[in-house]
Amino acid sequence: MSQHETTAWWGLGSGILIWLFLLMRFTDAGTIVDLPPAYAVETYVQMIVLWILASVVPAVLAPKHSQRTDKDERDRAIDALGDRLEGYVVVIAINALVVHALARATYTDRIPSVPIPDLGSTPALIFALLTTLLLADAVKQAVVLWQYRR
Amino acid sequence: MTQADLGERVGATRQTIIAIEAEKYAPSLELAFKLARAFERPVDDVFQFDAQG
Numbered sequence: 397m398s399q400h401e402t403t404a405w406w407g408l409g410s411g412i413l414i415w416l417f418l419l420m421r422f423t424d425a426g427t428i429v430d431l432p433p434a435y436a437v438e439t440y441v442q443m444i445v446l447w448i449l450a451s452v453v454p455a456v457l458a459p460k461h462s463q464r465t466d467k468d469e470r471d472r473a474i475d476a477l478g479d480r481l482e483g484y485v486v487v488i489a490i491n492a493l494v495v496h497a498l499a500r501a502t503y504t505d506r507i508p509s510v511p512i513p514d515l516g517s518t519p520a521l522i523f524a525l526l527t528t529l530l531l532a533d534a535v536k537q538a539v540v541l542w543q544y545r546r
Numbered sequence: 547m548t549q550a551d552l553g554e555r556v557g558a559t560r561q562t563i564i565a566i567e568a569e570k571y572a573p574s575l576e577l578a579f580k581l582a583r584a585f586e587r588p589v590d591d592v593f594q595f596d597a598q599g
Binding site for chain 1: 553557558559561562565570571573574576577
């Protein structure tokens, strides 16, 4: 397994763990809780630190001066495909959030039985946006792994 | 010559050499010429273009 593939596995695993950390902090029994602002900021900072550490660890553990750590044209092509699909996921997810917000504003009053969750609160919006970023990153790592493994 | 040696000569990883051999990756023109040069063969001795894909 190449260093880049190992890094992608690490990125996918750490991304899932960071999302579970967010889930633990932002939700209670499947519902987004109304976090105090200080607690939300603390969670956000912790998440950023975890994400930076998760990004740095594979580079630190990589064998030094090894050809395995240098990216060649195939690695760069795979990275570019991953980045492109990551961008698509962000665009789709942000549009889904916009459509969701519009649907809720438009239809909740008219059809109260339509179960559209409220993302209007600050914690819900933060959770949705951070989930979007983590989902996009997970898709990128999954695409990279698929390309290396196919 | 091992796959790792060849990779080192042409500036590619061993995994890329394996992927090219298995026809899972089509190298750039530059890499194709480098590989041909490493084998001291013309490029169309090393790579054949299949129009059917």
